[in-house]
Amino acid sequence: xxxxxxxxxxxxxxxxxxxxxxxxxxxxxxxxxxxxxxxxxxxxxxxxxxxxxxxxxxxxxxxxxxxxxxxxxxxxxxxxxxxxxxxxxxxxxxxxxxxxxxxxxxxxxxxxxxxxxxxxxxxxxxxxxxxxxxxxxxxxxxxxxxxxxxxxxxxxxxxxxxxxxxxxxxxxxxxxxxxxxxxxxxxxxxxxxxxxxxxxxxxxxxxxxxxxxxxxxxxxxxxxxxxxxxxxxxxxxxxxxxxxxxxxxxxxxxxxxxxxxxxxxxxxxxxxxxxxxxxx
Numbered sequence: 080x081x082x083x084x085x086x087x088x089x090x091x092x093x094x095x096x097x098x099x100x101x102x103x104x105x106x107x108x109x110x111x112x113x114x115x116x117x118x119x120x121x122x123x124x125x126x127x128x129x130x131x132x133x134x135x136x137x138x139x140x141x142x143x144x145x146x147x148x149x150x151x152x153x154x155x156x157x158x159x160x161x162x163x164x165x166x167x168x169x170x171x172x173x174x175x176x177x178x179x180x181x182x183x184x185x186x187x188x189x190x191x192x193x194x195x196x197x198x199x200x201x202x203x204x205x206x207x208x209x210x211x212x213x214x215x216x217x218x219x220x221x222x223x224x225x226x227x228x229x230x231x232x233x234x235x236x237x238x239x240x241x242x243x244x245x246x247x248x249x250x251x252x253x254x255x256x257x258x259x260x261x262x263x264x265x266x267x268x269x270x271x272x273x274x275x276x277x278x279x280x281x282x283x284x285x286x287x288x289x290x291x292x293x294x295x296x297x298x299x300x301x302x303x304x305x306x307x308x309x310x311x312x313x314x315x316x317x318x319x320x321x322x323x324x325x326x327x328x329x330x331x332x333x334x335x336x337x338x339x340x341x342x343x344x345x346x347x348x349x350x351x352x353x354x355x356x357x358x359x
Contacts, residue, residue: 084125086110086118088134088141099202115143122149132168135159155188157197160309160331162186172196176337177330195341197334199313206292214253215280216296221250223359224297224320226282226290227311229257231303237265239352240301241272243359253297256281294318299359304352307335316342323359325349 084106087097091111101107106125110118118141122130130150134140135158145153145167155163156172163171164187171178171188174196183190211218223243225232232254244250256262266276282293291314294300300315302308302324308315312322312335321344326336336348349355 082106084108084122084127086122088118088139090139096200096203110141110144115141115147118144119147119149128152129154131156132163133158135161135163154191160334161329162188173330174337174341176326176340177333196337197309197313197341199317203291204288205318206288208292208295209289211296214282214293214296216253217251219249221247221299222253222297223250223299223301224253224282224294224315225301225303225308226253226255226294226315227303227308228255229261231306231308232265233303233305235352236303237268238272239356241269241274242356243301244269244274244278245272246356247359251278251280252301253280253282256283290314291318294320299323301355301359302335305329305332307332309334309338312338316344321347323347323349323355325352325355 082105085100085104087107087109088111108121110121113121122144127150129152130145131154132145133156135155136142137158148167152170153168154170154172155168162185168188170191171186172191172193174192174194177196178186178190178192216222240252244252254265262281266279269276269279294315295318297320300312300320300322302312302322304325305327307324308322312324315322316338322335322339324335324339324347326333326348339345339347349358
């Protein structure tokens with residue numbers, strides 16, 4: 080028999096998801112108000128055997144707590160797409176796609192593989208599906224989308240997208256919007272590639288239930304590279320939208336391929352950019 084304890088260091092607020100997680104664990108402790116030493120002492124007092132780091136080097140991380148080694152075994156999983164490179168993270172959880180056989184030498188942790196690295200929440204609420212006109216999308220066009228953060232758009236990705244739009248005249252590209260000047264620059268870049276600016280449509284940010292509900296308005300999700308979709312890919316597949324991806328060599332560039340393979344759609348994993356464009 081085992082017990083699960085959660086040590087929360089995220090945004091200080093309550094919501095239904097947090098309440099559900101809190102009710103499902105044997106112990107819950109918010110460590111936002113504790114120093115690293117106090118948090119480590121609490122974990123040690125709880126006699127935790129395996130401490131899992133789901134932050135890594137991300138916002139609100141408490142890496143120093145792991146450096147104090149409050150548990151015999153520390154695991155890097157889910158929050159940070161790569162090695163921690165530390166002497167106090169013993170294992171990293173991955174799968175055969177994210178860290179293929181032979182890539183272990185790139186990780187300070189011992190690699191442990193699951194069939195699929197990324198779990199997904201089957202209980203997330205989804206709002207009522209909108210119509211295309213509600214999002215400013217044409218009813219009669221092929222809608223390609225990429226609702227990744229704009230920071231993942233590279234020149235090579237954008238060029239590939241413009242090739243796709245050029246070859247599919249009755250199509251639009253639906254992107255998650257950024258600041259107005261950034262949106263304007265992308266419109267200008269599209270025009271330089273001979274693509275009318277009205278074929279780039281920007282989605283405003285919405286609460287997750289509404290965001291999930293609008294995914295099926297798209298026909299195909301086009302992944303970015305080398306930093307691909309993670310949760311975004313899972314969201315798209317979960318809502319029934321196929322995801323085309325080009326995996327790279329690193330962890331962050333292979334998560335999308337892992338999700339796509341786990342969904343049974345391995346033919347959407349493209350070996351090259353040219354194949355990605357042709358398949359799209």
